[in-house]
Amino acid sequence: MATEQITLYGAKICPFTQRVEMALYEAKAGYSRFEVDLVNKPEWFARDVNPASKVPAIAKPTAAHKRPPDQPSPLSTKLTESLVLLEFVADLYPNSSIFPTDPILRAKSRFFIDAVTTRFLPPYMGPIAHAKSFEPFWDALDSIQRLLPEDKVFAISNEFTVADMAIAPFLGRMEVWMKNDIGAYPKGEGLKAAEYFFNGERFKRFVRYFDAIKARESYKHTIDMEYLRNAYAARFEPLRAKLQEAAAAQAAANANATTPTGKTASS
Ligand SMILES: N[C@@H](CCC(=O)N[C@@H](CS)C(=O)NCC(=O)O)C(=O)O
Structure with missing residues (x-):
């Protein structure tokens, strides 16, 4: 063909x-x-x-x-x-091995991809785009981590397959926004999240998996971290500023509402 x-x-x-x-x-x-x-x-x-x-x-x-x-x-x-x-x-490209030929591994690939779509992606933009709590996102990462075999390099086997390609780009973008502290969440939360994910105990298996993905030429060739950093900063820094302004205005309004007015010391 x-x-x-x-x-x-x-x-x-x-x-x-x-x-x-x-x-x-x-x-x-x-x-x-x-x-x-x-x-x-x-x-x-x-x-x-x-x-x-x-x-x-x-x-x-x-x-x-x-x-x-x-x-x-x-x-x-x-x-x-x-x-x-x-x-x-x-x-x-049936000889490329990007999709296993073994029926069980094919089913496992599809199962993993389904988990990426239904469990991992829904909370994925919560913290960065909506300043939502990281908890649902950590739980989603955990549920994917539980699917990763301990004795294999990648999600399904030692081969790099479509299952890995389904999640890899989202992990790369997560790394960019966390490590550069870019997001609608308050300043510092991204770095804290990066420390928790990349250096903590909870996601050790996941980080090992992500390291194997990052070593693939196909991953390195198709991601531009600098471009992503700039694009995310342009999009989410103004959003953070806007949310902080709104929070400050709300705090001021709350403070006014609880301050007794029209009262003097003699009245
Ligand atoms: N379910 C689609 C999602 C594709 C998608 O949402 N693409 C975005 C960019 S990441 C897009 O083209 N959005 C249209 C736009 O921004 O106008 C897929 O898996 O290909």
Whole structure:
């Protein structure tokens, strides 16, 4: 199959894009990549690539429909949804070992990915985007940690598979916001969280797993920590300032409400 015709439409900020790009890299696929500016998307993107207007998306034109990435043929095949795309890449490259062939390991991969979607992702943005307590997030990490086999390097086996690619980009982004103390939460909370996660007792197995992920070339090649740091700071520092202002205003209002007014010492 002529896979060099694949175009991946993605965005550096987007963890779902990184999932798919890691798979393409691990499978040694030939592909071109088009960076979509999510704030100012090209007018043809929703029309000709993904009606949901989201990245990642893959275009796979036949020779007859081959065009430059910024002029995609409406007639070429378009596929979307990162988890669907992970399986698509695995199907295109059956010898790549990114998706196990053993039925039990395939089922385990799917189970792990389901846990990432249903347990890990829901509380994932709570602390950084909404200044919510870290507790639900720690519990979610714990539930994933319990799935990691003690005697294997990765989530399912010693092979790096789609199961690992499903979670890796989110761990990378978590590392960026924690270690740089970026988030809607009060200053200092990110660093405390980083200390708790990376150096504490509770997540030792998880950290070992994350270290193995970080050693993969496919991970290093598809993540830009500096870019993420700047993008997150631009987005979440103003949010923190706004939340703190609101909290200060509320505290002042509460203080006024409890201060007796109109009373003098002689009255
Ligand atoms: N469920 C989708 C989620 C994709 C998604 O939410 N992508 C975001 C960027 S990370 C997006 O394109 N959002 C549209 C926008 O920002 O306008 C997947 O797994 O591919």
